[in-house]
Amino acid sequence: MGELIIRDTFTVPRKILVDDLNGDKGLESARIELESKSWPMDVGAFAYTVREKKKNNIGDYDKPIKVDIDSFLPSRIYLIEKLFDKAFLHGGKDTTVEGWVSQCRMTLNWCDDNRFETAFESPLNAHIAYKKFTDELVHKIKLNEGFTPANGVRHQRAFKFTLELCFGSKEMKDICQGVTLIRSKREGSDAAEEEHVKFSLKAYLNIARGLSDNLLNNKPFPFKFEVNGVDVxxxxxxKNTSxxxxxPLSVSTQNQEEGRISTIDEYKSNIKAYSGRIIYDAEAENELSRSQQILDKANSETHNNARLMAASLSMQCYLMVFMMLTNMSRSEVVQLECDDTLFWEKDFYNRDFRSIKFRANGRPTRYNLGNKHGLGMFKEYLKVRRWVxxxxxxxxxxxxxxxxIGRQYSGDFFQLKQDRVSKVxxxxxxxxxxxxxxNIKFSRVRKYKTLVLNELKVDQRIISDILNHTQETNHKVYTTGDPNKQKKELAIFWSAVKGAADQVKGKIVSEHEVSVAAGHCEDMGNAIPVTDDLEIKPDCKSQYGCLFCENFACHADREDVEKLYSLLYVIDCAKQLSRNxxxxxxxxxxxxxxxxxxxxxxxxxxxxxxxxxxxVERxxxxxxxxxxxWELKLQRLEDLGVTL
Structure with missing residues (x-):
C-alpha cells in the first residue's frame, strides 16, 4: 500500500448537476456541501480503494480524506456521479443525502477491506460480494456478541441502497435474488402481539375511566375500580399510589382489601411480618392517626394535589387510547389545539360515523373517531380536561x-413534550x-388499527374509511380471508421440468386434488420427482419436496399464492437459523x-x-x-432459536 496523502479537492453544492461542473478536476476530487454538516463530505474519496477510514482528530474533520493516489479505480466515478444526481433530484432535507453518503461509505469500506473492490463493475461481481457480505452479517448475529439483527438489517439495507444507486432498482433485485434477507423483529400477525394490543387498549381505557369517574363524582380516597378484571x-x-x-402493599398503614386505614392489630402484624420488629400500641396508634388525618385532608378538598395527580394519569391514559384510535404521531398530537373550532360531525351516509375537527399550529385538520363509542370516549376526556x-x-x-418542588402542582399548564407522550x-x-x-410502539399501531377499531365496535365500512382504503383492501390485508372467495379463481399452472413455460398447464381446481402446504396435489401418496438430480426429494410427508413433484399443482388464486409466499418467508428464516x-x-x-x-x-x-x-407479497x-x-412452522423455528 502506498502513502496516504491529502489530495486537492473542490466543494460542490448539493443542488448542481454533474454535467454543470467545470474545471480540470474530476469527481474523484469532489466534496459535497450540505447544510446539515459543518464541513463538506468527501464523496470523491470513494474512487480510491485505499483511503483513510476515519479521522483521528476532531480538528481534521474539515479536511479531505487521505487517499493512496495509486489506488484510483475509474469505475467508481460512475457510482459517485449517480450519487450526485440523486442528491440533485432529491427535494427533501440535506440530512437524507447525508444518510445516503453514509450508506455508500459503509458499503464501500467493506468491499475495499475484503478484496471486493470491483463489486460494482458488473452484476455478477455485485452478487458475489453481496452474498459474502450477507453471510458475514448472519454469522456475526449468530455469535451473539452485541451485533443484533437490527444492526444486520441496517447494514444490508446500506449495501442494497448502493446496489440500486449503481445498477437501478430492477437489476438490484436480481442481484439480491437468492440471498438471505435479514430481518429484525418480525412484523407479522403474531397472535401474542395482537393480544398485547387488545390488553393495552382495554387497560388504558379502564384506568382512564376508573380514575375520571371517581374524580368527577368527588368520591373519597381510596378510589376503587377494575382494570381488565383486576381490582385496583x-x-x-x-408514592405507591396504586x-x-x-x-400488593408491603409495609403500610392501609388495608388494601377493604380500602381503609388499618387497625392497630393489623398494622402491628404487618410490621412484624415484614421486618420482624415488634412495636407498641402507642406507636402504632400515633402512626395510624397521622395517616388518617392525611387521608381526611385529601378527601376534604376537590382539587388538591392528590386528585390532580390522579387526573394527570387519567388524561395520559385517554391520550394513549386517542392515539391508538386516530393513529396520530407524537409530533401531531402535541400540536392539537382546543378552541371554539373544535366540533364533531356525522357521516352523511352513516349516522353512526363520527369525525372531529381540530386545529394544529393554526391549521384546520380532521381525524376520524370511528363511531359513537370513540366519540363518547373523547367527550369523557374533555370532561376530565375541564375539571383539571x-x-x-x-x-x-x-x-x-x-x-x-416536592411534586406539588403549580396551577400552570404547558404544551405536552413529545418525549413525554408514552411515558405513562x-x-x-x-x-x-x-x-x-x-409498551405499544405507535410506529406499529396502524397494523393493528382494525383490531383497535373492532374493540370499539366500529362498523367495517367505517374502519375502511378511517384507514383510507377500501373495505376489500381492509379485508384482504388485515383480516383472515374467506374460503368462499377462493373458489374457481383464474387458472392452474405448473412448470414441471426445469421450469419450461410450454409445460405450464391450466385448469380449474378439480375435486380430487388435495390441498397441501405449498399448493395442491393431484395424486397424494404417489410422489414422482421431476428429475433424478435433486437435493430436495419429493416426499408426501415433507412440505418442501412438493414443488419438485410431477403431481404438484399450484393455482393462480389467493390460497396457493399465500402458501408459496409463506414458504419463502419461512425459508428466509431457516437460512438464518442454519449454522452452515x-x-x-x-x-x-x-x-x-x-x-x-x-x-x-x-x-x-x-x-x-x-x-x-x-x-399477497406485501x-x-x-x-x-x-x-x-407456515405460521406454526415459523414458531417452531423461533423455538429453536432463530431471531426475527
Whole structure:
C-alpha cells in the first residue's frame, strides 16, 4: 500500500448537476456541501480503494480524506456521479443525502477491506460480494456478541441502497435474488402481539375511566375500580399510589382489601411480618392517626394535589387510547389545539360515523373517531380536561401540568413534550397490568388499527374509511380471508421440468386434488420427482419436496399464492437459523428459484394475477401474515432459536 496523502479537492453544492461542473478536476476530487454538516463530505474519496477510514482528530474533520493516489479505480466515478444526481433530484432535507453518503461509505469500506473492490463493475461481481457480505452479517448475529439483527438489517439495507444507486432498482433485485434477507423483529400477525394490543387498549381505557369517574363524582380516597378484571385500589399518597395483585402493599398503614386505614392489630402484624420488629400500641396508634388525618385532608378538598395527580394519569391514559384510535404521531398530537373550532360531525351516509375537527399550529385538520363509542370516549376526556383546568385556559388539547418542588402542582399548564407522550407506560406496568406486556410502539399501531377499531365496535365500512382504503383492501390485508372467495379463481399452472413455460398447464381446481402446504396435489401418496438430480426429494410427508413433484399443482388464486409466499418467508428464516451458511444456500436456493419461477409464469396469465401477486407479497413478506401451517412452522423455528 502506498502513502496516504491529502489530495486537492473542490466543494460542490448539493443542488448542481454533474454535467454543470467545470474545471480540470474530476469527481474523484469532489466534496459535497450540505447544510446539515459543518464541513463538506468527501464523496470523491470513494474512487480510491485505499483511503483513510476515519479521522483521528476532531480538528481534521474539515479536511479531505487521505487517499493512496495509486489506488484510483475509474469505475467508481460512475457510482459517485449517480450519487450526485440523486442528491440533485432529491427535494427533501440535506440530512437524507447525508444518510445516503453514509450508506455508500459503509458499503464501500467493506468491499475495499475484503478484496471486493470491483463489486460494482458488473452484476455478477455485485452478487458475489453481496452474498459474502450477507453471510458475514448472519454469522456475526449468530455469535451473539452485541451485533443484533437490527444492526444486520441496517447494514444490508446500506449495501442494497448502493446496489440500486449503481445498477437501478430492477437489476438490484436480481442481484439480491437468492440471498438471505435479514430481518429484525418480525412484523407479522403474531397472535401474542395482537393480544398485547387488545390488553393495552382495554387497560388504558379502564384506568382512564376508573380514575375520571371517581374524580368527577368527588368520591373519597381510596378510589376503587377494575382494570381488565383486576381490582385496583388508588390511594392519595405521592408514592405507591396504586395497588393490585401485580403490586400488593408491603409495609403500610392501609388495608388494601377493604380500602381503609388499618387497625392497630393489623398494622402491628404487618410490621412484624415484614421486618420482624415488634412495636407498641402507642406507636402504632400515633402512626395510624397521622395517616388518617392525611387521608381526611385529601378527601376534604376537590382539587388538591392528590386528585390532580390522579387526573394527570387519567388524561395520559385517554391520550394513549386517542392515539391508538386516530393513529396520530407524537409530533401531531402535541400540536392539537382546543378552541371554539373544535366540533364533531356525522357521516352523511352513516349516522353512526363520527369525525372531529381540530386545529394544529393554526391549521384546520380532521381525524376520524370511528363511531359513537370513540366519540363518547373523547367527550369523557374533555370532561376530565375541564375539571383539571377548573376555569383556567390552555390552548392545547393535551397538555402537561406544571410542578413545583416536592411534586406539588403549580396551577400552570404547558404544551405536552413529545418525549413525554408514552411515558405513562412506565407508570402503569407492573401495577395495572403485568410486566410482560410490552409498551405499544405507535410506529406499529396502524397494523393493528382494525383490531383497535373492532374493540370499539366500529362498523367495517367505517374502519375502511378511517384507514383510507377500501373495505376489500381492509379485508384482504388485515383480516383472515374467506374460503368462499377462493373458489374457481383464474387458472392452474405448473412448470414441471426445469421450469419450461410450454409445460405450464391450466385448469380449474378439480375435486380430487388435495390441498397441501405449498399448493395442491393431484395424486397424494404417489410422489414422482421431476428429475433424478435433486437435493430436495419429493416426499408426501415433507412440505418442501412438493414443488419438485410431477403431481404438484399450484393455482393462480389467493390460497396457493399465500402458501408459496409463506414458504419463502419461512425459508428466509431457516437460512438464518442454519449454522452452515453455504449448505443452507445449496439446499434452499433451488427451492427459492422454483417458487420465483412459478411466480414468473403466473404473472403471464393476466394483469389480475399480477396484481394479486403484488398484493399477497406485501401481505406476507412485509406484514408477515402467514398461512396457519407456515405460521406454526415459523414458531417452531423461533423455538429453536432463530431471531426475527
Amino acid at each position: 385500589v388508588y390511594w392519595h399518597t405521592l 395497588h393490585s395483585k401485580y403490586r 383546568l377548573n376555569g383556567s385556559e390552555c390552548k392545547y388539547l393535551f397538555f402537561s401540568m406544571g410542578q413545583k 407506560y412506565d407508570k402503569v406496568k407492573g401495577i395495572y397490568f403485568p410486566e410482560n406486556i410490552p 451458511v453455504d449448505r443452507s444456500h445449496e439446499l434452499f436456493d433451488p427451492l427459492v428459484a422454483r417458487v420465483n419461477l412459478i411466480f414468473s409464469e403466473m404473472k403471464k396469465i393476466s394483469d389480475e394475477v399480477d396484481e394479486l401477486l403484488r398484493e 401481505s406476507v413478506m412485509v406484514l408477515g401474515v402467514l398461512t396457519p401451517f
